[in-house]
Amino acid sequence: MNFKRIQWIFIIAFVLLDIGLCVSLLMGTQFHNTGKQQSQTQITLKEMKNDLISVGPLSDKRRNGYYTAAQSNKAWTSNNRVNQLRGQTARFNDGIVNSTFQKNIKLRTGASQQQQLDKVVHSNLILHGKQYSYNEDLSTAKQIVYTQTIKDQPVLDREGQIKFHVNNNHEVTGYTQGYLSEFKILRPRAMTISQQQAVTWLYRHNQINNNSRITHVIFGYSKIQKNGNQVVFVPIWTVNVKNKAGGSAQSLRVNAFSGIPFKMSINN
Amino acid sequence: MIAKFKDNWEAILLTVVVVISLILSGIVWVNPYRSDHRFFGDNGTSTSRQITTQSMRDIYLPTQVIKTNGDQGQHLLYGQSSNAVLTARESIEKWRFHRLTRIQSGREKNYLNYLRLNNSIMLSYPSSVPMTIFNDSFNQDLNVNSLNKVDHIVIPLDTGNKISRIYLLSDDNFRVFRLKVDHANVKAIRQSLKGGSSISVDHKIFDGKPIVTYPHGVKLPNFGYQITKINPDSISQTLMNNTSKRSTVTSQQENGHVIYQGGTSRRLTYDSNKGTLDYENYIGQTDHFSYQQIYGHLYNMLAGTGVPLDSLRYDTYSNKNEAITYRSFVEGFPIFNDQGYGTVQIQNNQDGAERYHFSLYSLQVPVAVNNKKTSLPSSAVVFNGLRNAGKLKEITGMRIGYDWKTNQGSNVVTLTPTYYLRYRGNWENYENLIN
Numbered sequence: 001m002n003f004k005r006i007q008w009i010f011i012i013a014f015v016l017l018d019i020g021l022c023v024s025l026l027m028g029t030q031f032h033n034t035g036k037q038q039s040q041t042q043i044t045l046k047e048m049k050n051d052l053i054s055v056g057p058l059s060d061k062r063r064n065g066y067y068t069a070a071q072s073n074k075a076w077t078s079n080n081r082v083n084q085l086r087g088q089t090a091r092f093n094d095g096i097v098n099s100t101f102q103k104n105i106k107l108r109t110g111a112s113q114q115q116q117l118d119k120v121v122h123s124n125l126i127l128h129g130k131q132y133s134y135n136e137d138l139s140t141a142k143q144i145v146y147t148q149t150i151k152d153q154p155v156l157d158r159e160g161q162i163k164f165h166v167n168n169n170h171e172v173t174g175y176t177q178g179y180l181s182e183f184k185i186l187r188p189r190a191m192t193i194s195q196q197q198a199v200t201w202l203y204r205h206n207q208i209n210n211n212s213r214i215t216h217v218i219f220g221y222s223k224i225q226k227n228g229n230q231v232v233f234v235p236i237w238t239v240n241v242k243n244k245a246g247g248s249a250q251s252l253r254v255n256a257f258s259g260i261p262f263k264m265s266i267n268n
Numbered sequence: 269m270i271a272k273f274k275d276n277w278e279a280i281l282l283t284v285v286v287v288i289s290l291i292l293s294g295i296v297w298v299n300p301y302r303s304d305h306r307f308f309g310d311n312g313t314s315t316s317r318q319i320t321t322q323s324m325r326d327i328y329l330p331t332q333v334i335k336t337n338g339d340q341g342q343h344l345l346y347g348q349s350s351n352a353v354l355t356a357r358e359s360i361e362k363w364r365f366h367r368l369t370r371i372q373s374g375r376e377k378n379y380l381n382y383l384r385l386n387n388s389i390m391l392s393y394p395s396s397v398p399m400t401i402f403n404d405s406f407n408q409d410l411n412v413n414s415l416n417k418v419d420h421i422v423i424p425l426d427t428g429n430k431i432s433r434i435y436l437l438s439d440d441n442f443r444v445f446r447l448k449v450d451h452a453n454v455k456a457i458r459q460s461l462k463g464g465s466s467i468s469v470d471h472k473i474f475d476g477k478p479i480v481t482y483p484h485g486v487k488l489p490n491f492g493y494q495i496t497k498i499n500p501d502s503i504s505q506t507l508m509n510n511t512s513k514r515s516t517v518t519s520q521q522e523n524g525h526v527i528y529q530g531g532t533s534r535r536l537t538y539d540s541n542k543g544t545l546d547y548e549n550y551i552g553q554t555d556h557f558s559y560q561q562i563y564g565h566l567y568n569m570l571a572g573t574g575v576p577l578d579s580l581r582y583d584t585y586s587n588k589n590e591a592i593t594y595r596s597f598v599e600g601f602p603i604f605n606d607q608g609y610g611t612v613q614i615q616n617n618q619d620g621a622e623r624y625h626f627s628l629y630s631l632q633v634p635v636a637v638n639n640k641k642t643s644l645p646s647s648a649v650v651f652n653g654l655r656n657a658g659k660l661k662e663i664t665g666m667r668i669g670y671d672w673k674t675n676q677g678s679n680v681v682t683l684t685p686t687y688y689l690r691y692r693g694n695w696e697n698y699e700n701l702i703n
Contacts, residue, residue: 007278014285021292066349069636186634188464188599190352190578193321225494227680232494232635238561255576259321259630 665690
């Protein structure tokens with residue numbers, strides 16, 4: 001081997017070394033940081049897959065949340081008042097209006113449920129109806145749900161909801177209604193956990209059974225504290241889980257600020 | 269000459285690539301931090317990651333928002349429901365800065381002019397943070413060698429919704445740095461300042477450091493919280509099982525104290541009368557971290573405690589003890605309790621042991637309280653009171669904070685505002701100092 005050839009081998013070797021060092025420096029600063037956390041969640045999602053838990057795509061975006069106070073007054077209306085509502089037989093008991101329409105409201109196929117019912121809810125057939133909005137995630141074939149909202153997010157407790165009963169002929173027969181008043185934001189905006197975090201944390205707390213399907217992961221508000229009529233709402237994630245074998249469903253709730261799970265039955 | 273160059277060009281090329289490889293190796297060697305981010309991100313301890321709702325970039329955010337008008341009149345803002353600090357971060361993390369240029373240092377008067385920059389918004393940390401922490405929180409990559417720590421971020425709002433510069437200020441030697449940015453949009457920041465309340469403030473150099481003063485008496489609201497209590501048993505499990513070396517935890521009771529022992533090196537002492545916890549982990553050899561790295565390391569330890577982080581923010585760093593105090597804040601104001609509730613102190617292992625000091629109690633869930641406001645005197649009155657009590661000479665800092673009065677019987681607390689003074693190195697309630 002002559003000197004020239006050795007020199008060339010050295011040049012090539014050092015060029016390769018330089019490229020290697022450059023790549024390691026750039027990779028280290030640019031990608032290492034976020035990569036690690038991503039993979040942690042990915043690992044948990046993989047583990048869930050191995051446990052036969054199916055779940056659709058989940059968002060990793062954190063949401064805005066607000067601690068909010070409201071009045072939950074058991075006497076927000078009266079029997080006298082609800083008796084005057086037209087076209088229905090209504091009773092008021094324990095803070096809830098129970099009403100049956102004198103003539104069922106036929107839901108036409110083709111037109112959206114929401115458009116048809118919005119006309120009813122936002123009319124004077126329903127007390128404070130304008131404060132409620134349609135919620136697709138909570139509605140089923142048997143029940144259509146409207147909720148009051150906190151910063152455009154639904155109240156997930158029945159105190160802030162209207163539930164319309166639907167019979168087998170797609171007719172709305174009546175409704176139950178709870179009502180909250182005097183919403184007041186207690187603290188400035190804070191960031192909540194993401195949909196992905198809510199599900200993976202529930203899983204790591206062994207709250208999600210094997211061989212089940214996660215049907216909905218809903219963001220909204222639920223009461224965390226009650227002091228007389230005064231209630232405090234906190235943002236939560238509600239995770240609906242269905243057993244693949246049997247039909248049993250459960251609704252798991254996670255405090256979206258603290259990440260602490262708590263259990264509640266689906267028909268709250 | 270050129271002929272010579274032509275003859276030896278291979279040798280020259282070889283020299284060049286060798287020199288480049290030496291330089292690159294040198295960078296990797298002296299700057300291991302850059303290629304090793306193990307102290308960063310949301311990860312807690314590497315083996316069993318703690319679930320935390322507040323990532324490092326949330327814990328180390330500025331807490332105070334001060335708006336300066338055209339005539340240098342300043343107002344401290346609070347209660348803006350959109351949260352000006354979060355909004356500013358969401359804007360700044362999208363900006364790409366050119367480079368840091370030092371525009372002045374060492375001159376108090378000029379520094380005050382930047383703290384009081386006309387038509388600006390200033391975000392301030394409770395005390396300095398390393399540049400790496402600023403970079404992490406605001407998704408930037410600024411050179412830590414030009415400016416090693418930051419106290420204030422000043423955003424000028426005098427040129428409509430597009431701005432071309434911001435300033436980073438370091439109280440250490442009164443340094444002001446300018447950052448150029450192309451057409452940064454400040455519309456969202458402007459919007460976030462609307463609503464809420466404000467109090468009139470000013471800046472003054474006190475004991476060689478700028479402090480916020482209150483030239484007129486102020487009225488501030490009370491805040492209510494439900495007290496959250498954690499279980500000492502579960503804390504001991506979290507602390508002692510967070511490494512690959514799992515050890516059985518034993519506990520023994522001893523006149524009002526419960527001592528949890530994990531293996532031979534870990535000990536948690538729970539004072540059941542006060543509700544406070546002290547944790548020590550004897551490691552043996554010491555861990556060394558640079559100023560730029562230690563904030564990340566201490567955050568990871570904090571995340572491993574299992575303490576709720578919801579209202580916690582970084583408050584102060586002690587260089588001597590290599591320790592950080594994390595404190596609860598309400599709407600940007602620090603919360604103080606005489607038993608230390610609502611604060612967590614984390615001390616790095618510099619003498620063979622890591623030490624944590626914290627309590628079972630924290631504030632997470634707010635409750636509505638009556639709209640009563642508490643009136644506070646101007647800071648001039650406070651300084652006079654201290655002078656009369658003969659204590660002014662030992663004061664090194666002042667701020668308005670909220671007092672969490674310990675009341676064992678109740679699980680709801682009403683926080684009231686008052687002045688706090690840094691007296692002999694500790695934050696003390698003004699009333700206690702003058703009586």
